[in-house]
Amino acid sequence: MPLLGLLPWRAWAALLSQLLRPPCASCTGAVRCQSQVAEAVLTSQLKAHQEKPNFIIKIPKGTRDLSPQHMVVREKILDLVISCFKRHGAKGMDTPAFELKEILTEKYGEDSGLMYDLKDQGGELLSLRYDLTVPFARYLAMNKVKKMKRYHVGKVWRRESPTIVQGRYREFCQCDFDIAGQFDPMIPDAECLKIMCEILSGLQLGDFLIKVNDRRIVDGMFAACGVPESKFRAICSSIDKLDKMAWKDVRHEMVAKKGLAPEVADRIGDYVQCHGGVSLVEQMFQDPRLSQNKQALEGLGDLKLLFEYLTLFGIAEKISFDLSLARGLDYYTGVIYEAVLLQTPTQAGEEPLNVGSVAAGGRYDGLVGMFDPKGHKVPCVGLSIGVERIFYIVDGFLMILFVLIFGTTKGEKVRTTETQVFVATPQKNFLQERLKLITELWDAGIKAEMLYKNNPKLLTQLHYCESTGIPLVVIIGEQELKEGVIKIRSVASREEVAIKRENLVAEIQNRLSES
């Protein structure tokens, strides 16, 4: 499934996905509902609408519908992601869309204000889940599970300022894989990175890089630079913005808004420019400031071991130790990572397609213990695939592909149904025969359609097959009925053959298995 190939398609994608998006009134703004329908059965509801002449038909800010075309692309991406998770031995799981608000509080640092709360309608105070990690930790603690490798695909909700053009929504789908349990160091962590590589390679999104760091190195760096411990998480949140903001703006935030001394900020500035392979790990072991910090040394030791395993997995060249990586969420305690797609140099005037990180994760050894009455810990490490952003990229690309390869030539489209056979008739008053015939096909497990008309024209029926990509037509008319035969027509070649009625299902199954 080569979903994406070589470049300069990114700028194209941005443009074309705008041009080609399915018709959507939500973009065009207000639509007034004047309710001209007036049936007795609907009276009461209609009255309500007539009383609201400014009633606007739209979807909530930052959300979107997935059209059948979108769904085809999404299904392909999810299939690839889930089959990778299963290849690594993960079990499936699901949790409710909302949790008690208390469960989610104080887990997300500065972003906690972006949670969607439910209205107090009497009863518990609830919030929509903000990620799949905290519900997983709650599940482990609640059920006293000490060891588990699971995946979870589901929607999460965040009240972010939506910048929809770059694939960020307020409702989006995450695909998470996590390993919970006490194991020898860095083996599960390395597997998480291997999984990220397999998925990003599999989706053929072009070249990518996974930035790696460790929360203990981040904190050690802060301590070594003179950041007061009480400001660790706040400064961490600022550093996390380095992929979207320039250093000078991040520095300004740390100094002016968060009260960091300018010389401390500048020391941090020296470190966050560093990135490299395992040699940078060795170099940091010798760093005069970091080498004095016990936490940082632990982190560096683990990263060294991690790189050893990554080499055995054959993915070391995809990984970059990057001291600017901090990750915003509060719960990380060890190794952290984030995958980015590598931009190609765009031509003059082309807007680079910036989708930010497409996958991320890390180790969170303290989260489960926060939910356990006795504080018993279950160490965890995991990753999250940002399907929405990948979807945005792949979707943009697929649309170009259809235009370039099919659209401009034969009018062929992406199929949104899987129908194999169409039941047609050239005659009037053949509805009964069509219904009997299609029942036979359905009952044999064959995907079949017909038009919901008593007397459709043959041409209309054949056009339907061509426009929806149905490969086979079975035709029944007076003559066929008399002779006990059915005509099978190939839509592509327009060839027709008559076969015995009783052989119909077998013959179709035969043809479908050949194609």
Added chain:
Amino acid sequence: MPLLGLLPWRAWAALLSQLLRPPCASCTGAVRCQSQVAEAVLTSQLKAHQEKPNFIIKIPKGTRDLSPQHMVVREKILDLVISCFKRHGAKGMDTPAFELKEILTEKYGEDSGLMYDLKDQGGELLSLRYDLTVPFARYLAMNKVKKMKRYHVGKVWRRESPTIVQGRYREFCQCDFDIAGQFDPMIPDAECLKIMCEILSGLQLGDFLIKVNDRRIVDGMFAACGVPESKFRAICSSIDKLDKMAWKDVRHEMVAKKGLAPEVADRIGDYVQCHGGVSLVEQMFQDPRLSQNKQALEGLGDLKLLFEYLTLFGIAEKISFDLSLARGLDYYTGVIYEAVLLQTPTQAGEEPLNVGSVAAGGRYDGLVGMFDPKGHKVPCVGLSIGVERIFYIVDGFLMILFVLIFGTTKGEKVRTTETQVFVATPQKNFLQERLKLITELWDAGIKAEMLYKNNPKLLTQLHYCESTGIPLVVIIGEQELKEGVIKIRSVASREEVAIKRENLVAEIQNRLSES
């Protein structure tokens, strides 16, 4: 996939699914969080917890987690349902979990109060979707789609008093299939009933019946009995409760709470006892009161045509014209239907397992027009499969099956992973070799696991395979490494053979394709 067989398993199911449910602390009530963990990195969060000594770890009322065992069953059910929808030519679609509150208001009759509203955090007023039908109608109107056959699988939320023991939750999954568009009468309606039959037969839930009526017959019956038009929908809601309440209680509600004259209620009482096949349709054409009502006659005419098509589809004997069927939702305008599992006579002292309707739907020709600025209508008919209730039944049954067939004999369990190969070693210091080996397998698309330990014992590794059902083990040790071979072991037969290292992937693929 014979998920369910013959009976008296229902009473068993209720009992056993209680006994066998995975450990779940939510049932045991309050758990105090005393937070004995105290790491620097977690200080801020922990403080928050220490300040809440009564913090309770549980999930929201009326919701549940799906464990890996549950997910295996759910996936089987959804696969069967979705493949049926695709067999009938439906496209996939998705909409956001919440809609503007105004979109959902006035669509659900008396049940509208059960909607989950989101808190007003500035911006739009939102509610969680209550079904998948209203979002579908909103989608059609917003995108000016006049014709579409789509399916939609997704969660919906209703603040009902949860009676979890009968498979009713506040968060549950629906599988909807709908046909939108102007077609010749009753052909799409008949297909919806055919789909319900295919799914319920496919799931092998035991014998079932689909009750059918028409909103125009219901309204005609009300008019003929002397119900004032303003009370139609309210009385409809009362009638809808007949599957859960006795007639005398429903009558009391209509008379005492809704102000219906007792003699009118009694006239309705005579009708709602009637159910039967197409002969009852003929009989009602002759009914002195109904035959005077234009609406009722239209409904009866359509039902007659419907039965003709159902006979051609070979499912007429599964369908019962039932005058007690009303359906609570406001938006239905034509034929309505509801599938129920037929109870077997339970033995004395056994509680019958009442799961209510497992699938339902009907025609709603006015809903899309309510969202269209000019009131343009798009006639629709559809159905919804209540996966949660089916899940409850199948789940209960599967658990019995495992106990009876596997549990008591060989300790075999339902597999929650799909891992095909386990990478093991009998020697110390073989982590590197195991990592290289498993990389080869993963990169060849083989589902593989190993233990995350530097020096695991061979017995521990083999036990892991037996307890998780992994069929093959590949073993590498010093001797194998020296000779350039790998041992392959079948977990079931315990047979081992040595093969050349370079043939490993091919040999495993060969074995997996045979099994």
